[in-house]
Amino acid sequence: MARYQNLDEQMADLNIEEEENEDFVFDGDVEEEVNKYELCLIGRYLTEKNINTRAMKTKMADIWKPAMGMTIKEIDPGIFLLQFYHKEDMLWVLNGGPWSFDNAMLLLERIPSGEEPLKVPLWFMNIWVQIHNLPSGFMSEAVGKQLGDFFGEFLMYDAKNNTSIWREFMRIQIRIDVRRPLKRRKKIKRKDGSDFTVTCKYERLGYFCFVCGLVTHTERFCRRFMDKRGDEVAKEWGVWLEAPPRKVAGQGRREIRIGRRKWGEIITAQLSPSVVAGAIQISNNYIGPDAEESSGLNIEDRKRRRSGPASNTVMDINDIRKS
Incomplete structure (x- = not known):
């Protein structure tokens, strides 16, 4: 028995830290070549409330009607992994947004190859906007690109919206950062020194805060609103930001x-x-989505x-x- 005790003491004195810290390289190509998330989207809803997951799945199934089916799994509180079984179904959902459930906007992103789903940042949303009060001669795509980069990040110009003689507004798709307030207007100066102001209206816009302009919450959960409870709070955003x-x-x-x-x-x-x-x-x-939004x-x-x-x-x- 003493012999075994001595052996245990000798083994305990061994230092394996050097072995653990030594570089280890796998032989051959062992990394996965196929992106297992190629037909997946990662998403979250912009809401302070709890999402009724079962009702949400049923509702979105009724709206999207994926031809080859899909799976929605909550992989972290409030974070959903959407797995599709055909690329066309996935692109239809991705390009057809923005979507919402119970007026909470849904942020969706593709998962890059080699990236873990929970590490994909979910702060951006693609949305169609209408630019109103543009004078005649300013309805070009070049103007749309510059205005799109001001209100967000320009993605697409809707040329079909300009087919009639009377063009009430310009229509463009932009990508917005939901951590920043919604931009409302922009003052434009002509070459002759005169100026005019255009306004931006957002299509299919869900909940947003009338006090701070963020789409991540409403006044009910707005810190600025709560800090000034009892005092008059200026609401500089409103329903007029929503496009007809x-x-x-x-x-x-x-x-x-x-x-x-x-x-x-x-x-x-x-x-x-x-x-x-x-x-x-x-x-x-x-x-x-409209025909021009449906990715072909x-x-x-x-x-x-x-x-x-x-x-x-x-x-x-x-x-x-x-x-």
Whole structure:
């Protein structure tokens, strides 16, 4: 027994720190070559409230109607991994935003190869905006790029919005940082010294704060508002920042606002061909992108693929795969 005790003492005295710190290199190519997240999106909702995950999955399944199915998994509190089974379904969701649930905006990003999902920053949102009060001669794409980089980061110019003689506004897609307040207007100076001011209206905008202009919360959770409770708080942002609803090209639907705002809330209704039969469908979400937003998808093909079940059909998106 003494012999074994002596051996234990000798082993305890051994220093393996040098071995542990020695560089170790794998033989051959052992790194994964395939991006396992190639058909995945990572996302989170901009809300201070808890998301009803089950209701959210059902609602987004009814809106997106992925042709080949998808899976939504909460991998961290408030962080969702969206796995698709066809690239076209993933791109349709990614390019068709912004999406919202219960008026909370959804931020979505692709996952770069080799990156862990939880390390992908979720601070940016792509959104279509309308630039109003532009004089004649200022509706060009060159002007749109410069204004887009002021209000956010310019992504796309909607040339089809300028097909009529009377052009009420310019329409561009921008990428905004949700940590910064929504920009509202910009003063423009002409070469002759005169000036004018353009205003920016955001399409399909969900909750945002009327006090600080952030889309991450409403006044209910605004620090500036809470610090000045009891005093008069200036609200420099308002519902006038929201662009009027637009008709969805080729789908016969129009988003109609039917309610009043309460802490930033807007109730919307989706009017579809079923209205003819007397069924008015109520929803807090927009149905899909316009033709120019659909990343090249054919309108008729989208109509056929997205027709899906009736809106009153419950779909569980937790693990849906088309058989």
